[in-house]
Amino acid sequence: MSCGKEHGKVRTEKGRYKLDGKFHHSEPNTPIFNENGKLMGVTNPRDMTYVHSYGGEAIFFESLGKGKIMASRCDNPNCESRGSVFMPFRIHCPDCLMKSTVMDITEKAKTTAKVHTFMITARTGAFNPLPKPVKFVNVEFDGVVTILMGYLAVGEPKMDMRVVPIFNTKSPTYTILDLFWVPEGTPEASLPEGYTFD
Numbered sequence: 143m144s145c146g147k148e149h150g151k152v153r154t155e156k157g158r159y160k161l162d163g164k165f166h167h168s169e170p171n172t173p174i175f176n177e178n179g180k181l182m183g184v185t186n187p188r189d190m191t192y193v194h195s196y197g198g199e200a201i202f203f204e205s206l207g208k209g210k211i212m213a214s215r216c217d218n219p220n221c222e223s224r225g226s227v228f229m230p231f232r233i234h235c236p237d238c239l240m241k242s243t244v245m246d247i248t249e250k251a252k253t254t255a256k257v258h259t260f261m262i263t264a265r266t267g268a269f270n271p272l273p274k275p276v277k278f279v280n281v282e283f284d285g286v287v288t289i290l291m292g293y294l295a296v297g298e299p300k301m302d303m304r305v306v307p308i309f310n311t312k313s314p315t316y317t318i319l320d321l322f323w324v325p326e327g328t329p330e331a332s333l334p335e336g337y338t339f340d
């Protein structure tokens with residue numbers, strides 16, 4: 143962020159978060175007057191740094207910047223859903239609550255991903271970084287029991303369209319924004335800056 147403020151940072155020490163710096167900034171408020179000069183309220187500018195712990199999902203976010211999609215699979219022999227593959231990544235099997243096994247589905251995504259359905263939204267919530275209208279695609283993969291919400295970075299979405307993943311490998315943000323989707327056959331030159339097929 144380029145707002146000129148020093149934002150707090152987090153480091154770890156023996157497995158615990160240690161916070162350094164300022165995580166909350168406030169600025170002088172301003173009054174809100176109506177047309178007749180009557181006080182109607184105040185604005186309260188404030189800025190906070192949110193700390194989002196990834197825990198067991200860290201492997202998923204870390205892998206995106208390396209061009210890999212990691213899913214998870216239930217391997218519990220006593221679970222009726224044994225063998226179910228989850229994408230989005232689930233730390234625990236939702237059926238038996240056992241810790242699931244991390245697995246790489248990058249090749250499966252490149253060769254089988256397609257648009258299950260999609261939606262285009264012209265309005266978004268605060269802090270949306272994607273250009274509007276936003277083309278959201280629900281991506282399905284062969285052999286995966288769940289569907290992943292994604293962003294189509296090039297072209298227009300269509301039902302059943304084959305899509306391939308692209309990754310922010312040049313300067314990863316370690317968020318879901320490091321993974322976008324494009325129609326199969328999209329030339330490398332059309333990808334957003336910093337994104338690659340591998």
Ligand SMILES: [Zn+2]
Binds near residue numbers: 216221222235237
């Ligand atoms: Zn299970």
